[in-house]
Amino acid sequence: MNHDTYSDAYIRDILLKHRVFAVVGASIKTTRPSYFVMRYLSAKGYDVIPVNPGLGGQTLTARPVFASLAEIDRPVDVVDIFRKSDAAFSVTEEAIRISAKVVWMQIGVRNDEAARLAEAAGLKVVMNRCPKIEYGRLSGEIGWAGVNSRTLSSRRALLAAKGGQQRSLRDDS
Incomplete structure (x- = not known):
């Protein structure tokens, strides 16, 4: 797979x-990106689990x-993974062990080597992207402000079609 671009699908x-x-690499510091991502994903209904060896048990x-x-x-x-690129390989090994x-x-x-390892084990891989940003972009939230949409519209972006019905990223069905 080419990890320079990913399809919206x-x-x-x-x-x-x-x-x-x-x-x-979850951080207790409220100004860190990992903190924002955890709060955002949690608000969108995801089960978010912080992992940090220095904060374990807190x-x-x-x-x-x-x-x-x-x-x-x-x-x-x-x-x-909110760690440096060189740490991604060992985190990927752990991800494989826990059957992520x-x-x-x-x-x-x-980390292309980590990506190859993960894909060889049957995992999907995304690199150099943020799930918070991608969720906002695909759900139309970013577009509400006219960002990255090239047009302003009050219409909600439709993200997927299932059984002939269109649904947004926020739908749980």
């Missing part, structure tokens, strides 16, 4: 089908923080 499929995100956004992916007490769909479905590397994080 590929990203949409991940965001619609996978509801449990483990955020590796709580963050009213959720227990796990020191590692292996310590998480339930299945994880998406491992969202997707490895998502945040903006600025790219």
Whole structure:
């Protein structure tokens, strides 16, 4: 797979089908991007699990923080990596061990070797993207402000068709 571009359908499929995100590199600092992403995804109905070895056992956004992916007490769909690119390989190895479905590397994080490893194990991979931004873009929230849409419209963006019915990213059905 070419990891320089992703189709909207590929990203949409991940965001619609996978509801449990483990955020590796979660920060307790409210000004950090990982904090914003956790709060945003949680507000959109995702189960967000903070992972940070230095914060293990504490709580963050009213959720227990796990020191590692292996310590998480339930299945994880998406491992969202807020670490440096060189750390992504070891996080990807952990994601494979816990049977995650997707490895998502945040903006600025790219590790082609980790991507090959994940895909060889059957996982989907996204690199150098943010699920918060992608959700906002695909749901039309970013477009509400006229950003990245090239047009202003009050119409809600339709994200998927299922059984002849159109639905947005926020639908749980």
